[in-house]
Amino acid sequence: MFTGLPKQIAYRDPWDLDFDMRFRALVSRPRRIAYYYTTPDNSTFRYRIYNTVQTVNAVSTDTSAGWFCQADGERLEGVVDVADVLVLGRVRFDNDVEGLIRRARRRGARVLFDLDDLVYDTRHVPLLMNSLNQDTGPSGQWDYWYSYIGRMGTALRLCDGVITTNLFLASQIATDTGLPAVIVPNYLNEEQLALSQSIVDVKQKTNWARTDRIHIGYFSGSPTHARDFAIIASTLAKLLRENPLITLRIVGMLDLHPDLSSLKDRIEIYPFTDFLNLQRLIGSTEINLAPLQDNIFTNSKSELKFFEAAAVATLTVASPTFTFRNAINDGYTGLLANELEWADKIRLAIAMIEDGRYAHVVLEAAKSVQNRYGSSAQWPAIERAAFGELVSFNSLSNEPMQTSIVTQRKVPRRDSILSMLKLDGFGLEIGPSYNPLLPKSEGFNVETVDYINQAGLRKKYAETLNVDIDRIEYVDHVTNGQSLSKSIPSDRSYDFILASHVIEHTPDLISFLNDCTIFLKKKGLLVLAVPDKRFCFDLIQPLTFASEVLQAYDEKRTRPTPTAIMASIAYDVLREDAIGWSPQTVGKLKFAGHLDAAVTQAELARQSSDYVDVHCWRFVPSSFRLLIEDLYNLGKIRVRESSFQHQGEHEFFIALTIDGPGPNLDRNTLASMIAEEVAMKRI
Known part of the structure; x- marks a missing residue:
């Protein structure tokens, strides 16, 4: 304790x-x-x-x-x-x-x-x-x-x-x-946050001072959790007999299970308590247990038993229900245990206390919870619920629909992307900035990576028209110009990684894909949203193929070349003063920049190490599919196309998996498709 x-x-x-x-x-x-x-x-x-x-x-x-x-x-x-x-x-x-x-x-x-x-x-x-x-x-x-x-x-x-x-x-x-x-997820109020932080501070200042007893807690709240507790009752009895240092702590209105009746002297029972003193009790307990049956009723329950414990730096072992799977990164912020794993996972938790891993895991969980389940972080979700459009989910496996209170309309972009992801897994969104596709405030179990932190992003966009800086969420990993592999802890692994309009900016496309692959689980998905050059300022620029990408990889580029900077400034175009447009849009083109400015900026880039953000690569749908297939067949990347979506808009979506099946199209067919797309015979 x-x-x-x-x-x-x-x-x-x-x-x-x-x-x-x-x-x-x-x-x-x-x-x-x-x-x-x-x-x-x-x-x-x-x-x-x-x-x-x-x-x-x-x-x-x-x-x-x-x-x-x-x-x-x-x-x-x-x-x-x-x-x-x-x-x-x-x-x-x-x-x-x-x-x-x-x-x-x-x-x-x-x-x-x-x-x-x-x-x-x-x-x-x-x-x-x-x-x-x-x-x-x-x-x-x-x-x-x-x-x-x-x-x-x-x-x-x-x-x-x-x-x-x-x-x-x-x-x-x-x-x-x-x-x-x-x-709008369940979350911690300001009173809970303040008290919880004070408990974490004490634990750190005292170097995790504790007695020689290991307290394992079940914080039930009501007697209706009897069937949930029964999942672990016999395991707890076995562990109590096995380890004389364990004390079981039960808080709330729960009748003692028959398997534990002979071990009453090893069990502390507390009555139902208020939510602040409950944080004290959880905080003094080393291991918090959250068993749940597996059915649609229990899968509908929120993850509050995890984040209440995580907020006070107490380790949770939980059943892998929908919300716990989405909240807990198994082994990194807590532990997940199916019905056959409880004894082993509790033993693992005890071993983590003894070998020093415990502090790292619970502090990681506390940090995550303070940001994801903190009071102030919830305002964007509350505002959208009250005044915005409501999202109706037909099912977790089917395409979500965006629905207005008055009328229903399909909004394909976000929905198409969501339909390609494993939303019940743990994910990474790259570069969400002020427009996250998977907001943590909406309950998505994701981490984010961006080039600067939340405060920096909010400062940058504070005066930008039509940007709601409240949507800028906590950034878990900050690159500061470094690669993903140097910015994200090597022990991270994700069920999916999402990068929307990122890959065209990467100076070294191959290294970017390989960095993403490092952090993908074996059956993980890398989902990319990629702009179609025909419907944006890239219109008159040449397509990118493997030859240019391989050269960038050989040169180990870390920033756009002076040539890329000049091309962007000199040859980006606007249509009707817009940088992007739909396939149905007609109107005259004009250059967005000036040739002399492009030459000047390219020369400055040769003399400086400053990073200038431009599009380094440009694609139509079939040219990108060909590029990925060529790089895979050349042995330069391990990921391959597993699904593809293009609905005739200004962008397309592709999901890549390690050693995926590929596009089921040969190079000659893709060449014909590229020609038709460039000629606008195929949208």
């Missing part, structure tokens, strides 16, 4: 505020979001309502929020009358709820339903009751659960869309209801 941590906190609900204070907060700014929850509590209300209101009021400059409840009575009508958005948090249908929805609709306000569990469709009641260890016999609480979930589903279906916690649950909601959904 870790020692020297903060003492017991004199706790008081931070949401213990009167109506007037909450209403003043709501109307303090021009845009207003009102949250309604039946009765405030220390669980769902805290995560989905209190935390969100706190974030909006602390971060946004033009939007305010307030939360309200059933006890506010008739004053709720006044709340709805000033709200632009009404969010109903896991409420059950009744006449009053229906009245609030109708009143909001008459004012033209958006009405959203916030949901963090699979509790809206009565078809899932038998599964839910089994998962929660409820009595499913004739005298079981069938009436309660059918009523509870039926009323919640009725209220949900009256709303314009749904806010939920993760991609899996969003997909299930879309399948069951047809409603659009958007993701």
Whole structure:
């Protein structure tokens, strides 16, 4: 057990505020979001309502929020009358709820339903009751659960869309209801963050001071987790007998499993506790256990048991459900254990304490959680949920659809890219800058790499028109002009790597692809979005083939050549003053730069080591496919085409895998396709 941590906190609900204070907060700014929850509590209300209101009021400059409840009575009508958005948090249908929805609709306000569990469709009641260890016999609480979930589903279906916690649950909601959904993950509030950081600071300052006992904790919260705990009960009994230094710590309302009844003297049991003192208990515990059954109910649950522990630098061993797989990088920020691996993974966690690996892993997890699940990082997702378009997921394996509240339209670009990725895996997005395709705030389990850090990017784009710098997220790996292999720890491995409009900028294309390959898992995907030169400023520039790319590789280029810089400045073109256009666009071309300036910049590049960012390479769809195939067949790269998408727009998408199948087109066929594309006979 870790020692020297903060003492017991004199706790008081931070949401213990009167109506007037909450209403003043709501109307303090021009845009207003009102949250309604039946009765405030220390669980769902805290995560989905209190935390969100706190974030909006602390971060946004033009939007305010307030939360309200059933006890506010008739004053709720006044709340709805000033709200632009009404969010109903896991409420059950009744006449009053229906009245609030109708009143909001008459004012033209958006009405959203916030949901963090699979509790809206009565078809899932038998599964839910089994998962929660409820009595499913004739005298079981069938009436309660059918009523509870039926009323919640009725209220949900009256709303314009749904806010939920993760991609899996969003997909299930879309399948069951047809409603659009958007993701705002569960996350840590400011009180949790501050206390958690103080616990991490103490651990580091005391050099991880602890007793000789190893505390393994299960923080259950409620007795409904009995079936989850049963997954590990016999394993824990075995480990307690095997290792006399282990103490089992159980916090919450959970009956002791029969397998552990003879080991009571080795078990500490704590009652349900408030969320701040819970952080203290987790922080003093070396190993946090998060077992879950594997079904659609448990896969819908959020990853909060991981990030609460990670925030206080405590190691988590968890079941590989959807959200835990997306949150935990196995072996780097925590451990994942299937039903047959629990004993070995817990032994591994103990070994990590003893051999010194523990500190590195839990600090990596704490750093990741502070950025990904911190309060201030969630505002972009909250804003998109309240005022933007909602994303409806037909299923995790099918193409997502972008859906407006009023009309539905397909937005192919992001959706095409997402359909090529393994979204349930761990990924890397290269160069997301101010427009991430896989925002961490939307629950994507990714790291990012960019040439400067978050603060630098926000400073750079602070005055740029139409750039929302709040979308610039924490940068996990900063290159500072170095290669990926020199910027990312060598022990990283990813299920997918995404680079959108990056490869055409790389001075050494072969080394870039090989660097990406280093970090790909055996069956990992490298997905590239590549501009089609026919529909951008590259239009009149020559195509790139393997000969030029091989020369750059032989020269080990680290920056664009003076020739490339001159070509970009002298021969980039605009069409109707635009740098990019659709295939349907017509209009005159004009040069974007001047010849004398191009010569000057090329000469300066010869005399300086400064990096000048330009397009080094230019492609049409089939020329890029040929390039990848040629480089693979020449033995210069290990990745090969596994899928390709081009929908006649200004770019195309290609997925590469190690020793992939290739394009299933010979070089002669690709040559004909290139000629047709250049002649605009093929789009």
